[in-house]
Amino acid sequence: MYRATSTEAVFRADGAIIPADPDNRDWQAYLAWLADGNAPEPAAAPEPTPAAVSARRAEALAALAASDIVVLRRAELGLALPEDWRTYRIALRAVVSGAVDTLPERPPWPPTA
DSSP states (O other), rough: OOOEEESEEETTTTOOEEOOTTTHHHHHHHHHHHHTTTTOOOOOOOOOOOHHHHHHHHHHHHHHHHHHHHHHHHEEEEEEEEHHHHHHHHHHHHHHHHHHSSSSOOOOOOOOO
């Protein structure tokens, strides 16, 4: 019903911003809602800047290129690529494409399988 903001104000589900004003009846209704044991949703995380998105994509692309060495070494030895490395590379491609914003954790090298 309510979502916190980076200030004392809150967002109401209908999109209204309720200022922290003791004389505001919407603020009073919010305080009563809190007194009933409710809690607002956490504040939304800020959207990443275009520069941050571009930098993360560049990091993912570099990590993908570096992981090619693992793929080539395994192929030269006739060994299958371990599933954690396959999953890692898929996740890196998702970051490069913009579908995901979080870089995956690199699996250990040498692979255990």
